[in-house]
Amino acid sequence: MDIIIYLIPIALFLGLVGLGAFIWSIKSGQFDDMDGAAWRVLDDEGDDRP
């Protein structure tokens, strides 16, 4: 079970990547307009402009 000494840091690293992505998405304002985002998914025109 010595492998666990490598697996724990790898797991933590992956967790940190996830956390980093979460923080980035908050800072880039993706949580500012939840209603608009919900509706944009259903938009038929499918305009991919940012």
Place this chain on the structure above:
Amino acid sequence: MSDVPATADGCPSGLAPPESGLQKQGDLSAFVVRKAALNRLSLSVRGAKCGGCLSKIEKAVRALPGIETARLNLSNGKMEVAWTGDLAATRIGETISSLGYGVSVHSEDAAATSAKQEERSLLVAMGVAGFAAANIMLLSVSVWGGHGEMGASTRDTLHAISGFIALPVLVFSGRSFFKSAWSVLRHGRTNMDVPISLALSLAFAVSIFETLNSGQHAYFDAVVMLLFFLLIGRFLDARLRRQAHAAAHDLAALRNTSVTRLDAAGAPETIRAETVREGDTIFLAAGERAVVDLVLLKGASEVDESLVTGESLPRLAAIGSTIYAGSVNLGQPLQGKALGAAADSLLSDIADLLEAGEQRRSTYRKIADKAVSLYVPFVHSAALLTFLGWLAFGAGLREAVMAAVATLIITCPCALALAAPVVQVVASGRLFKRGIYLKSGDALERLATIDHVVFDKTGTLTLGQPVLVSPMIPADTLNQAASLARASRHPLSRALVAAAGPGQLAANVREYPGLGLQGEIDGLPARLGSPEWVGLPDTPETNGPSLWFALGDAAPCLFQFADTPRADAAETVAALKSLDLTLEVLSGDRDSAVRDLSKQLGIDHWTAKASPTDKAERLETLRDQGRRTLMIGDGLNDAGALSLAHAAMTPGGAMDISQSASDAVFSGGLSGILDTLKASKTARARMRQNFALAAAYNLIAIPIAVTGHVTPLIAAIAMSASSLIVTLNALRR
């Protein structure tokens, strides 16, 4: 002859009434920010409520030449537009308003920005704590699962890793608690954050000690779990407060317009409204709303003062008369001298009054705050006594500290602090889905105790716009009259056009303020307006507002208008009566109109010709009599009364100022009033239940913790469970 299109529809789902194109929104070009080749503009869009509005508006704006980005935030109505080239900013505004939405410049004030920052940092702290809680829990479960079989060195390693995760997270996510506790302790007082900080630090310290001495139990999982759940509560609370403030700041949009000032040479310049000074000569174009009080210098025109007095028929403004801020110029361009800066106008006074009213704290929250402030010293004493008690009974230092920490954690007054806010959030959300926008959570408590309802008439019980009611007018006479009326913004002309439908404009139409319109139809002179204008020798008696139309030498034809009640007014009145509420009508309109409407709806008590001061006095009288009044009104003339009432509601489509004076804005008919009253009663019951649950939890939990039956982890879970129960109780149907 030109085609005049019908008014656009606004929200395709009908969630908000369309904004009429009556008001010109002013020159937006004063607010464009230019950087390199890119022009940016932030707009505030009103009336966009559904996905259909979103795609409609964005598509229309993107179709304009040179647009790089056009993105509407559906949650707060803010639209960011960026473009290259020489597209005029006013064209963007016109595109949006031609679709039936209200447009103004977006004003971001300092308070809203800092609230948003606070909310964001809480969300980040919560995410970090969540990450730590999940990972440490992984390790803790391993330790528990290996109990008895896991070697000491493995266990210590896992504890150490937990500690390394917990330390930075505690410092980062817990900094708001530590900062707040420290700032309060420095002055020798305590608040709710003190026991929390104490519990976190003690539990962490004991865990470090245990890990270093190869002990069996470490409590890092308890520490970060506690932090995570507390931050969830803080985040939701910050969200709630920010939403409550958003409505009041929409008022700024009305103030944040541009104004055309004439300089000494008479040349017009576009300036921001805040920079107007007393004595400036202001140019008020046709369709423009006055932003400052003006005394008229040049020109003659009819002025719509419905926002100021509630009177739907316009007044003829003569040289020397005062045009109040908020009035719309309906006819010819006017020039006036500013009587004061924008900050001194009637509009601003009302705005200040409203912001002051905003500071009212909810009673239940005050109770909760008071309870918490008494509770905290009790918590500390309980923990200390537990510690000393255990030592006295011969327990080891370790055990005594753990019992004290468990007591600190389990007695955290989070359920108490969440009891009222969570009910308010849930109730507001549910009402919002039914088209009722509740401005602040504490309004629910006040709405629940209402025993008397006061209605404004024009625009509240009625549609607020005159409607043509003359029976038996030949269709071609109607079309001929409409072809003249299309040139005017007068409310009666617009009602005539609405009745006639789309059509053409007659030739050579000119509007004469205070008199009427004149034009040519098929070569014959045609006139539409007052009896004298049309050539009648004396004024016949008419019941309500009317227009006369004469074509050539034919006899004049009478068009009669009335302000019709809303479709569901009668049944709403009946339903309110069945709830044992007393009703009255308080209006600025004439006796005959108010009497007829009250009789029609079944309301016995009515007052007509009430000025804004009269309305405010009536509300004060009711308050002195001990009545708890719900005031429902829509114009600026109601705003004073609205803020004096125990609770106030405004129909959607009313001016922004009244919307900010009231506690709730309802769209989709008067039945929204019933929904709100019912929801407020339910909310009050839930809040009481939550307080009871929080109290019961403490009564059970404290003895258990003091007698040492819980570890800090169980304490953290129990404390969170109490918050969860309170939340679930608020969420149930």
